Every structure is written in C-alpha cells, then in structure tokens.
Amino acid sequence: MTFEIILQAIVSGLLTGLIYALIAAGLSLIFGLMNIVNFAHGEHLMVSMFSSFWLWSLLGLDPLVSIPITILLMALCGVLTHYLLIRYILKAKMLIQICATFGLSIFIRALAQFLWTPDFRTVDNPLLEGRIEAAGVFIGQPQLFASVVCLFAFVLLYLFVTKTETGLALQATAQDREAAEILGIPSDKMFALGWAIGLGCVGVAGGMMTNYFFIFTDVGVNFALFAFVAVALGGFGSIIGCLYAGIIIGLVESLGGLLIDPSFKLLYVFAIYLLVVIYKPQGLFGRY
Amino acid sequence: MKILSVENLSKSFGGIHANRDISFDINAGEILGIIGPNGAGKSTLFDLITGYTKADSGMIVFNDNNIFGMRPDKISNLGIGRTFQKLKPFADLTLLENVMIGSFAKESNIKNARDKALEIIDFVDLIEKRHHFARELSTGQRKRLELARAMAIEPKLLLMDEVTGGVDQKTIPGLVELILKMKAAGVTIATIEHNINIIMEISDDILALDQGQRIAYGKPAEIQKNDRVIDAYLGTVDVA
Numbered sequence: 215m216t217f218e219i220i221l222q223a224i225v226s227g228l229l230t231g232l233i234y235a236l237i238a239a240g241l242s243l244i245f246g247l248m249n250i251v252n253f254a255h256g257e258h259l260m261v262s263m264f265s266s267f268w269l270w271s272l273l274g275l276d277p278l279v280s281i282p283i284t285i286l287l288m289a290l291c292g293v294l295t296h297y298l299l300i301r302y303i304l305k306a307k308m309l310i311q312i313c314a315t316f317g318l319s320i321f322i323r324a325l326a327q328f329l330w331t332p333d334f335r336t337v338d339n340p341l342l343e344g345r346i347e348a349a350g351v352f353i354g355q356p357q358l359f360a361s362v363v364c365l366f367a368f369v370l371l372y373l374f375v376t377k378t379e380t381g382l383a384l385q386a387t388a389q390d391r392e393a394a395e396i397l398g399i400p401s402d403k404m405f406a407l408g409w410a411i412g413l414g415c416v417g418v419a420g421g422m423m424t425n426y427f428f429i430f431t432d433v434g435v436n437f438a439l440f441a442f443v444a445v446a447l448g449g450f451g452s453i454i455g456c457l458y459a460g461i462i463i464g465l466v467e468s469l470g471g472l473l474i475d476p477s478f479k480l481l482y483v484f485a486i487y488l489l490v491v492i493y494k495p496q497g498l499f500g501r502y
Numbered sequence: 503m504k505i506l507s508v509e510n511l512s513k514s515f516g517g518i519h520a521n522r523d524i525s526f527d528i529n530a531g532e533i534l535g536i537i538g539p540n541g542a543g544k545s546t547l548f549d550l551i552t553g554y555t556k557a558d559s560g561m562i563v564f565n566d567n568n569i570f571g572m573r574p575d576k577i578s579n580l581g582i583g584r585t586f587q588k589l590k591p592f593a594d595l596t597l598l599e600n601v602m603i604g605s606f607a608k609e610s611n612i613k614n615a616r617d618k619a620l621e622i623i624d625f626v627d628l629i630e631k632r633h634h635f636a637r638e639l640s641t642g643q644r645k646r647l648e649l650a651r652a653m654a655i656e657p658k659l660l661l662m663d664e665v666t667g668g669v670d671q672k673t674i675p676g677l678v679e680l681i682l683k684m685k686a687a688g689v690t691i692a693t694i695e696h697n698i699n700i701i702m703e704i705s706d707d708i709l710a711l712d713q714g715q716r717i718a719y720g721k722p723a724e725i726q727k728n729d730r731v732i733d734a735y736l737g738t739v740d741v742a
Contacts, residue, residue, distance in 0.1 A: 379606045379615070386592050386603045393590035395574035396552060396583065397655055398607040 218350035223472040224465065225351050229361040231464020233419050236364040237437055238444035238456040239371060240415035246451025247388045247408040250300060250311050254319035256438025258413050260326060262288045262420025263429045267335055270424070276341045277424040281363075281417075288417030292409035300409065301402065326431040335429040342425050360422035367418045368457055371411070375453060384408060388451065436480075440467075443487040449500020458498060462486070505530040505659055505690050506551070511560030513550055519714040520546040524560070526709050526719055528659065533685055534692040535705030535722070539734055542711040544694045545587055548661045552584050553577045565658065579607065583657030585648040587664045587694070591636035597623060597647055598632040604654025619654060626650040626680060642673035649680060653689070660684065662693040666700060678704065698735075702726065710734070 241255045252258070265287050269280040277284075295318070303314045342356040375381040386394040387404040395401055427433065444463055448455025463483050470482035490497060506528040513521045521543045528534045536544050549555040551562055553574040562570045569577050592600050601619035602612075609615045623632050626646040631639060636647060645665055652660055665681065666674045678700055685691055685704075695701040701708065701722075708725040710718040712734040718725050725731055 379610060379612060382595070382599060382603050383606065385595060389592045389594060390590045392554060392574070393586070393592065393651075394603070395554075396578050397604045397651065398575050398578040399603070400573070400575045 219472065220469075221349065222351050223468045225353060226357075227465035227468030228461060229353070229357050229464070230468065231461035232361040232364045232368070232457075233423065233460075234437070234440045234444055234463050235457045235460025236368050236371075236415050236419045238441040238448065238460055239368060239453050240412035241438075241441045242445045242448065242451060242453055242456050243371075243375075243415070244408055244412040245445065246453075247384065248300070248304060248405055250304075251315065251442075252412070253312065253315040253438075254295075254322055255416065255441055256434025256436075257319045257322035257326070258288065258291065258416050259420045259434040259437050260429075260431060261291065261322060262413075262417045263424050263427070263433060264326065264330060265417075266421045266424040267337060267429045270337050270340075277337055277421055278341050278359075281421045284421035285414050285417040288413040288420070289410040292411070292413035293406050295413070296406045296409040300405070304405075323431055330431065332431050337424055337429075340425045354426060356422075356425035360419075360425065363422050364419055367415065371415065372453060374411075380407070440483065443483055445497075446487055447490050447497055449497030452497065452499040455497055455499030503530045504528070505565060506692075507561075507563045508551070509561040509563075511547070511550055511557050511562065513546060513555060513557050521550065521557070522714045524711070524714075524716050526707075526716070528690060528692055529706070530658075530690050531685070531688065532690060532706035533681070533704055535701035535708045536692060536694045536711065537696075537698065537701055537708060537725075537731075538711035538717075541713070542734075543714040544711055545663055546714075547711070548584060548663055548692075548694070551577075551661065552582060578655060581656070581658035582661065583652035583655050583659070584661040585645070585652055585663055585665060587667065589641070589644045589648060591639070591644050591647050591651075593637040594635065596633050596635055597628060597639065597650075600636055600647055601650045601654050604651040607655040619650075622650045622653050625653070625683070627676070642669045642677070645669060645673075645677060646680065649684070653684065657689060659690045659692065662691060664694050664696065666695065666697055674700070 237259060241252055244250060244252050262284055266277045266280055266284045269275045269283060270277055299314060299318060303311050340356065342359050345352050345354045375384060383394065383399045384404055384407065386397070387399055387401050391401045440463055444456050444459040447462065448459035466482050466486055467479045471479035504527045509525050511521055511524045524547060536547070538544050546555065550557045553572050556571055561568065564580060564582060567580055569580065592603070598619055601622055602615050605615035605618045609618055620632065623629050626649055628643060628646050628650065631643060636644065639647060649665070666677050669677065681691065681693065681704060705722055707720065708722050709716065710725055710731045717730040717734060718728040
C-alpha cells in the first residue's frame with residue numbers, strides 16, 4: 215500500500231465528511247432548537263436531490279445553477295413541516311414526537327416512490343465533470359466542488375447563528391424558550407426559521423450531490439444515519455461539533471474501508487457511535 | 503396614573519384555584535410589592551400577566567391595551583419585562599450577548615444594541631463580567647443579569663420574581679439598591695418578595711395573597727396591621 219493510496223483515502227474521507235457535516239448541522243439545529251429529532255431528515259435530503267434533478271430534467275437547469283432554487287424549496291418545505299406537523303406536537307410526549315417524524319419519513323418516501331418510482335436516476339453531462347490530479351491524488355471535480363460549497367455553507371451558518379441578531383435569537387430560543395419570549399422573541403417563528411435553515415442545509419448538500427450521486431427514493435437513508443452519528447458524536451445541538459464529527463466519520467469510513475475491509479466500512483462508523491454513546495454520551499462538544 | 507389594571511383574574515389547575523378573582527392596579531412610577539406564603543399564587547399571577555399561562559377569566563389592561571390572552575412576546579413588545587424566580591439565563595451565551603438579545607427588541611443595529619447592552623451592564627455593576635458565560639456567574643450576578651436583560655427591552659413595567667431570594671445576605675442590599683435605581687430611572691415595578699422588611703421599605707403599595715385569593719391591598723403601613731396578613735404569615739393562635 216503506497217502513501218498515495220492512503221492520501222487518496224484521506225482526501226476522499228475529508229470531502230465526504232464535509233457533506234455529512236452540513237447534513238448533520240441541519241439535523242442538529244432543529245434538535246437544539248426544539249428538542250425534536252427529525253427522523254425524516256434523510257427523506258428531506260432525497261426530496262432536495264429530486265427537486266434538483268427535476269429542475270434539470272424539466273427546465274434544463276444544471277444542479278449547480280439551480281442550487282438557490284433547491285435551497286429555497288427546501289426552506290419552504292421546512293416551514294411547511296413546522297406549521298403543518300411539528301407545531302402540533304411540540305408539547306407532546308417524546309414517543310409521539312418520534313412517531314410523528316418517523317411517520318413523516320415513511321409518508322415522504324412512499325409518496326416519492328408512488329410519484330417517481332424507485333428507479334435510479336442521474337444527471338447527464340452536468341457542468342461539473344471530470345477530475346483533477348494533485349500529488350498523485352485524484353479528486354472528482356463535482357465531489358471537490360460539493361465539499362467546498364458545503365464548507366462555505368457551514369461557515370455561513372455558523373456566522374449567522376453566532377454573529378447576527380436573528381442567530382442570537384435562535385440560540386436564545388434554543389436555550390430557554392420562555393426567557394426568549396419575554397424578551398419579545400416569537401418562538402413559533404424561530405422554530406419555523408430553524409426548520410427552514412435546517413432543511414436549507416439539506417438543500418445545499420442534496421443539490422450538490424445530484425451532480426455525482428444516483429438519485430433514488432432510498433438515497434437519504436444512509437446519509438441520515440451518518441447524520442445521526444455525527445450529531446451524537448459532535449454533541450446534540452452543537453453545530454460546530456457537527457463539522458468535526460462529519461469529518462471524523464468521513465475519514466473513518468474511508469480509511470477503515472481501505473485499511474481493514476471495505477465491506478465493513480459502515481460498521482466502523484457505527485462502532486464509533488456506540489463508543490460515544492457508552493463513554494461520552496454528551497458527545498465531543500455537547501452538554502446534554 | 504394607572505399603568506396596569508387587573509380585574510377579577512382567575513385561574514384554576516384542575517380543582518385547585520391558583521388565582522381567584524384577583525383585582526389590583528399599579529400606578530406608573532411606583533413599586534407594588536406582592537407578598538404571600540408559598541403557594542399563594544404570586545408567580546402564577548405573573549404568568550397570567552405575561553401570557554405564559556392563559557387565565558380562565560378576568561381582565562388585564564396595560565397602558566390602555568387589553569392584553570388578556572395575548573402571546574408573551576407581544577406582551578413584551580408592549581413594554582412588560584419580567585425576571586424569573588427560577589433563574590433563566592441563556593447559560594451558553596455571554597453576559598453581553600444575553601443583554602444584547604434584550605436590546606434587539608428596540609434596536610436592530612448590532613453596534614447600537616451592543617453599546618446599549620454595555621450601558622445597562624454597567625448600570626447593574628457587572629461590566630467586568632461582560633464576556634463571561636452566564637453559566638460562570640454566581641447566583642447574585644445571575645439575578646443582576648436577569649435584571650439587566652429585562653431592562654434592555656426598555657420596559658414600562660417590570661415584574662420581578664423574588665429578586666433577593668436565594669442569595670447571601672451581603673448581596674441583598676446591592677440588589678435592593680438596584681431596584682430603587684430602576685425606579686428612579688422611571689421603571690414601574692411589581693415585585694414578589696418574601697423578605698417583609700425589604701418589601702415594606704421599598705413598596706408604594708402592597709398586594710397580599712393567600713391560597714390564590716387577595717387578602718389585603720393597600721399602603722405598607724396598613725398591610726402591616728392587617729389581621730388576615732398576620733394570620734397568613736404567623737397562623738391563628740387558638741385560645742382555649
């Protein structure tokens with residue numbers, strides 16, 4: 215095994231990890247804000263990929279060009295999810311909340327299979343194609359660009375949450391809804407905004423992945439599982455924790471597959487998850 | 503001039519009357535002290551006024567606005583601030599960020615909100631702690647944080663729930679001084695207190711509650727002599 219091959223695995227893991235991180239950030243934001251786990255997060259990712267695909271297929275818009283539309287559509291999807299479902303279960307027992315978002319995941323996936331069939335689809339001749347070589351490492355341009363965009367989106371999200379008035383209001387609502395309300399912050403609107411941003415993140419990741427990934431109705435399942443692991447590893451509600459956790463997961467998946475056995479690459483990731491749950495249940499950056 | 507008028511306010515939880523037909527007024531620029539034994543319904547009264555709990559019946563008028571049934575954020579925007587008996591700082595934010603969030607209610611420019619927050623933090627004598635996380639502050643400092651945060655929304659009426667409760671004796675005079683400074687700054691205050699000496703000293707009027715009912719309402723000197731208040735606090739002595 216040469217150094218180039220190991221370097222190749224590290225770069226691939228890093229690029230994939232950044233995408234996991236952004237998907238997980240959306241999940242973590244929603245959880246941190248209202249203590250609700252969105253079990254339909256993978257299906258939302260699938261919807262974002264399909265919306266990007268249909269914008270290409272029906273309107274001829276390349277996924278790269280249609281990214282802003284995909285983000286807006288997913289943000290709208292987030293707002294609708296909040297107002298049509300989540301607001302009614304905010305004060306419900308945890309089991310009801312779990313069933314509600316899990317039910318939503320089944321509903322979205324079944325509807326997608328009904329409308330679009332379970333066929334695999336791809337975007338032909340996208341603007342981003344080919345690969346580049348550096349120091350003996352080959353990097354797919356769509357993958358590289360997707361990761362850079364996800365990192366950029368992540369930085370924007372972090373700056374928004376920590377440096378802006380609305381971001382501080384979101385943090386305040388996440389930490390204590392009652393105290394935030396008495397300062398004039400409408401919690402209901404903050405929750406809707408949290409869903410819009412959370413699914414907007416998924417819109418970025420899904421839109422970029424459409425360039426190089428198969429688009430099918432079950433595509434979100436594994437990504438959602440990795441996002442859950444990233445949220446647990448990074449710490450529930452910690453956005454910055456998702457970045458480190460996403461990268462760790464990407465590297466473990468890639469290096470584990472290379473150094474041990476690729477058939478078990480999911481196993482390494484979930485082994486980490488179990489270790490975190492057992493020895494550091496609050497995650498690397500979480501307090502819960 | 504009345505700033506808040508409460509009439510026949512009632513709230514029951516199951517068969518328990520937390521508040522029953524409570525009526526009182528608060529005059530602008532004054533301090534209303536609210537007293538009563540544990541479970542008298544004092545904090546529930548604040549919850550009803552600030553919209554956290556919806557009253558069953560009655561009327562709440564603030565500055566000519568009927569705020570009965572209104573959402574807490576809307577009531578806050580009208581100018582009612584509040585501190586909590588069980589402190590609610592945003593633990594993972596700094597003191598400055600905590601107060602800035604309040605400042606944003608009236609100031610959307612970040613620099614101006616920050617300047618205003620710093621001014622208020624200075625007012626409550628915590629300027630050297632401005633970059634500390636709220637979770638790092640002592641109980642007394644957290645009480646000041648809550649007061650600063652409430653002041654940041656520029657309230658016309660501030661409801662304080664046991665500001666001097668749970669702090670050491672040395673901290674109390676400073677907090678009392680702060681309450682009087684707020685009054686001098688033009689804020690109307692309603693304060694729940696267990697410390698009778700303090701409440702008698704700072705209040706213009708006093709509302710006494712027991713088992714969810716109003717048992718006395720008037721000037722401190724009258725309340726001190728009121729038999730029902732004495733009974734509620736000391737109990738009735740049976741003479742055989």
